[in-house]
Amino acid sequence: MDIDDILREVDPASQSIPAETRDLQALTRAWVSERSSPELLQYVHILPYPPIAPTTPVLTRRFPSVYSWPADGLFERINDRIKQQIERVEEMTGDMDPKTNFALIVIQTELERFKYLVRSYLRARIAKVFEKSIAATADLRARLSETEQAYATRHQALLHNHYLSSFLSAFPPTLQNLNDTAGNISMIETPDLDTAVFIRLLKETLVEGHGTDMDDDMDGKSGDIVILRWSDAKSLVDSGHAEVV
C-alpha cells in the first residue's frame, strides 16, 4: 500500500463500492432472479454491451437486458478469481504458521460460499433446461451459454433416442417426432409467463399489471415489494427498474 492508496481510502469522493462487491451483487442478483422467475433468463455473460461511442447520451443507449449489467464477462471474472483463490489456498496450506492458518480458514469458507452461488445458479438453469425442452425453440436457445447449448442439445438427443429405441419406433413415422404442434397442442412445453412473482423496485417507476377483474397501475417507490405477473414484471426487470426477489 503506498501513499496514493491511503489517500484514496480517506477521500470520500472516490469512495465507491469496490469492484469485487459489485460483482458479488451482480452474481447474487442473477442467482436470485434465476431461482425465482418462471422462465429461463439470459445467461449473464453472453450479453456484451454493444460498442458504445463515448458521445452517445446515456438515455438513448439500448440495454439488451438487465442481466447484462455484469456483461463485461462477469462469469469469467468470477471463475478466474475463484481459480486464483484456490491457488492461493494451495500455497498457504504449505506453511504451517498458525497466524496465516486462520486467514486460510476464512478464505476457504468464503471460497465455498462463492462456489455455492455459482453452482446453484447453474443448477437452477439446468433444471429449467431439463423441464422445458428448450433445445427446440430458437428464441430460448439464444439465452443459453455455449456449453449449456451443447448440453441441452445432447440431452434432448439422448432422450429422443431412448424413446425411439424403447417405444417410439413402434409408432408410424409421422408420430415419432417430439415437437408436434398438431391439434392445437404443442408438445414443446413452455413456461407459464403469467405466473406471479415478487419484485423489488430499485427506482421510482410506474408499475402496470394485468388482473383478472381489472388492470391496475401504481406509482412505485424505490424499495417497494410488489406482487404481479411475470409478463408484466419482465420489462421492469429488464430495464433495471426492479429485481426479482
Add this chain to the structure above:
Amino acid sequence: MALSLPSGLVPTEVAFLCEMEMITIVPRQRLESIPMLSGKTPALRPPRRADLPLWLALLLKKQRRANIVPPPWLLPASLQEIVHLETNYDPEAFSPPPPPPMRSDGRGVARPYATTTRSGNEDKELILAPPFLPSCTQDAPSGYLPYHWLEIAETLLAHAADDIPNAPEVRALLRDLQEVRAAKMRASTRHLEGGGGVLNIRGVGAMELAESRGFVLGVVDGVRKLGASAEAGRREELERGDDEDESDDDMGL
C-alpha cells in the same frame, strides 16, 4: 434432477443471503487484512470497530476473536417503537423499510449509497439492494426493520446473545413483531382475491416472503386460472369498445 428445490428462494437460501449483510464488530485480537473474493477485509485493530459480512463476524465471534455490535434497530427501545407502529399506525401495511442510506461525497452533497456510478462509466450503473446495503451496521437507522430483519435477529440471538443488551426482552418483542406481521401477510391475500393486477407489500421481510411465497403465489395463480375466461372476455370487450369508439369518430357522431 439438477435442482430439487421449488421455484423461489427457500428459507435456507434466504438465510444464506442474509449472511452477506455487513455487521459491525469490535475485534479482540489483531488480524491482518485478508484478501477475499468479495474484496479485502479491513485490518482488525482492537478496539477499533470494523464492518464485516455476517458469516465472518459469526466465525470471529465463535472463536472469541470479536464481539458483535447489535444494529440499532435490534435494541429494545427501537423494537418497541416498531411494534407500536405496526399495531397502531396502519392495521394493514407493514412498517416502512429503512430509508436509502446516504453518504457525503465530501463536497457537501449527499449521494445515495446504493447507486455506484463512476464518472464516465454510467452504463455500468449498478444499484445495490439488500443484502449489500449497510442496513445492519452500527450506522443503520433505528426504528426501521431492514429486509433481512428476522434472519439477522434470529442468528444474532442464537450465536451472540451475550452481545445484545436485554436479550430476553428483544426475543419477546421479536415474537410480537413476527405475529403481528404474519397476520398482516395473511390478510394481504384478501386483496389478491379481488383480481387486481398489482399488490404492493412494501416493508415485508425476506423470510416472511419465503414463508408465504407458496401460499400467496398459489392464491394469485389460482384466482387467475379461475378468472381466465372472464378476463379473456373483458379484454375482448375492451378491444371491441376501442373499435366502436373509432368507428363512431369516423362517422362524426
